[in-house]
Amino acid sequence: MNFAKRLIVWYLENKRDLPWRATKDPYKVWLSEIILQQTRVEQGKPYYFKFLQAFPNVFSLANASEEEVLKLWQGLGYYSRARNLLYTAQHVAFNLGGEFPNNHKNLVKLKGVGDYTASAIASICFDEAQAAVDGNVYRVLARLFGIETPTNSSAGIKQFRNLAQELISKDDPANFNQALIEFGSEQCKPRNPLCNTCPFSSECVAYNQNKIAQLPVKLKKLKVRKRHFNYLVFVSENGETIMEQRRGKGIWEGLYEFPLVETPAEASVENLVMEAGVQDYFSNSPKEFYLYNEIPIVHKLTHQHLYTKFWICSCETLPAQGVRFEEVNKYPVPVLIENFIDTFDL
DNA sequence: AACTCGGGGGA
DNA sequence: TCCCCAGAGTT
Numbered sequence: 001m002n003f004a005k006r007l008i009v010w011y012l013e014n015k016r017d018l019p020w021r022a023t024k025d026p027y028k029v030w031l032s033e034i035i036l037q038q039t040r041v042e043q044g045k046p047y048y049f050k051f052l053q054a055f056p057n058v059f060s061l062a063n064a065s066e067e068e069v070l071k072l073w074q075g076l077g078y079y080s081r082a083r084n085l086l087y088t089a090q091h092v093a094f095n096l097g098g099e100f101p102n103n104h105k106n107l108v109k110l111k112g113v114g115d116y117t118a119s120a121i122a123s124i125c126f127d128e129a130q131a132a133v134d135g136n137v138y139r140v141l142a143r144l145f146g147i148e149t150p151t152n153s154s155a156g157i158k159q160f161r162n163l164a165q166e167l168i169s170k171d172d173p174a175n176f177n178q179a180l181i182e183f184g185s186e187q188c189k190p191r192n193p194l195c196n197t198c199p200f201s202s203e204c205v206a207y208n209q210n211k212i213a214q215l216p217v218k219l220k221k222l223k224v225r226k227r228h229f230n231y232l233v234f235v236s237e238n239g240e241t242i243m244e245q246r247r248g249k250g251i252w253e254g255l256y257e258f259p260l261v262e263t264p265a266e267a268s269v270e271n272l273v274m275e276a277g278v279q280d281y282f283s284n285s286p287k288e289f290y291l292y293n294e295i296p297i298v299h300k301l302t303h304q305h306l307y308t309k310f311w312i313c314s315c316e317t318l319p320a321q322g323v324r325f326e327e328v329n330k331y332p333v334p335v336l337i338e339n340f341i342d343t344f345d346l
Numbered sequence: 347a348a349c350t351c352g353g354g355g356g357a
Numbered sequence: 358t359c360c361c362c363a364g365a366g367t368t
Contacts, residue, residue, distance in 0.1 A: 032363085033364095036360055037364045041363075044362095083365090084365085091364085112364095114364060115364090132363080135363075136360060136362085137363090178363085184363090218361095242358090331362085
């Protein structure tokens with residue numbers, strides 16, 4: 001029996017019961033795939049349910065506002081996914097009559113849909129034999145075939161995609177793709193893979209050459225930037241604070257936060273009030289101005305470590321348009337801000 | 347080809 | 358700590 005068939009046999013006996021596996025509805029499959037990009041299944045699940053409840057079909061999503069979508073997406077990270085989700089929903093609903101493209105060639109044109117996601121949707125919904133190569137697939141193939149090409153190099157991306165395309169079942173590409181991914185996730189795990197019970201161990205190059213821990217090979221880059229954030233948490237006597245939306249490129253685009261003053265190093269009271277951004281807000285000086293957390297809160301992102309201080313600014317009237325305390329939780333905010341709001345209790 | 351974009355879980 | 362997660366878009 002060939003690899004594809006054996007893999008699918010393993011899958012049918014071992015697959016998890018996941019909500020998006022009960023349907024071939026392109027809308028639901030697309031939604032699940034976007035949510036699951038770079039996201040663990042268990043983290044994505046509740047979001048999948050929330051979105052389906054709020055937006056049962058592509059038209060209801062297309063008619064939502066960006067803030068609604070971002071609020072539902074809050075906490076999941078990579079927020080461009082949420083903005084592209086809305087953009088593509090509108091495109092499908094208003095330009096394509098509510099019908100998703102039914103092949104890889106056209107699916108990949110959708111914003112937020114790359115080669116992996118287009119292949120997943122095309123195979124699952126339309127039985128098109130396109131290999132969906134995600135992080136799990138890289139790992140399985142690298143170990144099984146002993147491939148040492150870095151998976152995140154352009155050569156590696158091509159090589160693994162071609163190999164997966166050779167292996168794919170033309171009869172059942174939907175189950176093949178999901179099987180390979182599931183196998184990587186549950187059996188051929190990144191650390192401590194279950195080689196004892198692996199049906200492919202006898203032919204696995206990595207297993208037989210004792211290279212399990214060395215494969216797959218990945219080029220590592222990554223330089224982490226340290227930044228110093230100072231949030232001005234205004235508290236007015238009539239129960240309002242100030243929130244601003246992040247615009248332009250960078251982290252948390254479209255999300256809300258308190259007025260932010262970024263300093264080149266950790267700020268003290270003395271040098272913070274000298275900052276131009278603070279001066280703008282303090283044209284009428286606050287009655288009270290104190291530091292909420294003496295020790296900076298370190299919020300770690302993939303490429304940045306944010307050393308954050310929250311400064312409480314009590315005042316009679318706000319220096320800008322205010323938001324009522326009760327309304328604060330309606331805005332989509334980064335986890336860093338959400339954590340503060342939960343703790344501080346405005 | 348390299349960089350950027352979140353947050354959380356497991357070892 | 359470090360690595361990785363059902364990757365995609367931009368520079």
